[in-house]
Amino acid sequence: MLSVNTTLLNAERRPAKPQISERKSVSQGSHEISQQTQWMLAVRDSRDRDAFVKLFDFFAPRLKGFIMRTGTSSHQAEEIVQDVMLTVWRKAAQFDPHRAQVSAWVYQIARNRQIDLARKENRPLPEELKEDPGQEQDASQILGVEQETAKLRLALKTLNPDQREIIEQAYLGELTHHEISAKTGIPLGTIKSRIRLGLARLRHELKDLTQ
Amino acid sequence: MSAVTHHVPDAMLAAYAAGRLPKAFAAVIAAHISLCEDCRAALGAHHAVGGAILEETSKVDVSAALKSDVLELLDSPFTPEPVYERKGVYPGPVMELLKGREPKWKTLGMGVRQDILFGDAEGSVRLLFIPPGQAVPDHSHNGLELTLVLQGSFSDETGVFGVGDLEVADEHLEHTPIAGDGAPCICLAATDAPLRFRAFVPRLMQPLFRI
Numbered sequence A: 001m002l003s004v005n006t007t008l009l010n011a012e013r014r015p016a017k018p019q020i021s022e023r024k025s026v027s028q029g030s031h032e033i034s035q036q037t038q039w040m041l042a043v044r045d046s047r048d049r050d051a052f053v054k055l056f057d058f059f060a061p062r063l064k065g066f067i068m069r070t071g072t073s074s075h076q077a078e079e080i081v082q083d084v085m086l087t088v089w090r091k092a093a094q095f096d097p098h099r100a101q102v103s104a105w106v107y108q109i110a111r112n113r114q115i116d117l118a119r120k121e122n123r124p125l126p127e128e129l130k131e132d133p134g135q136e137q138d139a140s141q142i143l144g145v146e147q148e149t150a151k152l153r154l155a156l157k158t159l160n161p162d163q164r165e166i167i168e169q170a171y172l173g174e175l176t177h178h179e180i181s182a183k184t185g186i187p188l189g190t191i192k193s194r195i196r197l198g199l200a201r202l203r204h205e206l207k208d209l210t211q
Numbered sequence B: 001m002s003a004v005t006h007h008v009p010d011a012m013l014a015a016y017a018a019g020r021l022p023k024a025f026a027a028v029i030a031a032h033i034s035l036c037e038d039c040r041a042a043l044g045a046h047h048a049v050g051g052a053i054l055e056e057t058s059k060v061d062v063s064a065a066l067k068s069d070v071l072e073l074l075d076s077p078f079t080p081e082p083v084y085e086r087k088g089v090y091p092g093p094v095m096e097l098l099k100g101r102e103p104k105w106k107t108l109g110m111g112v113r114q115d116i117l118f119g120d121a122e123g124s125v126r127l128l129f130i131p132p133g134q135a136v137p138d139h140s141h142n143g144l145e146l147t148l149v150l151q152g153s154f155s156d157e158t159g160v161f162g163v164g165d166l167e168v169a170d171e172h173l174e175h176t177p178i179a180g181d182g183a184p185c186i187c188l189a190a191t192d193a194p195l196r197f198r199a200f201v202p203r204l205m206q207p208l209f210r211i
Helices: A006-012 A035-046 A049-068 A074-090 A102-119 A139-157 A161-171 A177-183 A189-210 B010-017 B023-035 B037-056 B064-073 B092-097 B203-209
Strands: B106-109 B112-120 B123-130 B139-141 B145-151 B154-156 B159-161 B166-169 B185-191 B195-197
Touching (some): A035 A074, A102 B037, A161 B010, B023 B037
Antiparallel strands (some): B145 B166
């Protein structure tokens, strides 16, 4: 796993401010690593409980809302949220901000957990990437991933409600791949170009890792 | 690794990210991603879309007990799930299906062998061993078939498939894969319906071979 460049993080860490919004996006010209990523790195590298509480406060209610959208009861949703948040703590070492934003990583954990519970089976996951232990944390790459994700979010906002609904259904696991390919022919243009850009960026990063 | 030229179609990767593929197919996709940087990056982009939707989902308050339970459990011991490492030509997800053992090959005739790794109502996944130059009987499918090359190569009417390449075949494709020269071709293949062989294995014998 990557060694932490604490100097960089401390220099970049924003001082506590009165909270206007929970989510500080790095999108609009800001050059700071998002709060969520900083919290997650503090959990990963320093087992920082305060940072974990902040992640919990941000993600737990969203996860519960997200899981309940697929018809899961409040009680069962909370059980899944508990599993997901414990996994965030226990598997923090697998979080790599060069490749994923915290929300993308949490989404993946939540979907896997929901599926394994619903189907009572463990599905094989792809191998974890083995990273060069000498690799330094690269702030510009982390910011790049965050900025790309911010653009993706903007592209999602430009969808009309029907299109947005299809995308949400797809990523909530409510559409088969046939339905996705049949339905998303219409609105996916901007999303796809964003996915491609993100893909290119990630691919370059992966190539660097494996050289 | 970078020589992979046949990838996962985007709609299928989105369905995989959302956990919507049956286990047999999900296992093949997980194995392909273990061998393919492009698809790993594309999967990362799909997770980013899922993460963006998660972040924007309406929050539902979680109970106070959930938070205190999670915080209490942070220090409790837990048993990590076993991690199956790649072994020889078999990537981690295949080793997981094999539960760490060697393949147990069963002869199908003409030097072709198989080991059925998993099957349920939605599909089955098996390893196939095809001697160099040997044709796999001309067959079409009732449904979807995914074939991932792990060793050697095969070619059919649609192209040449080398290590890491994924062939996606549906009921419209009637093909005769022939193993390339050199090393025997070892594939991971998932189907959601019995293969319909035109020759070689009489239809009546299919239940016997579970093909």
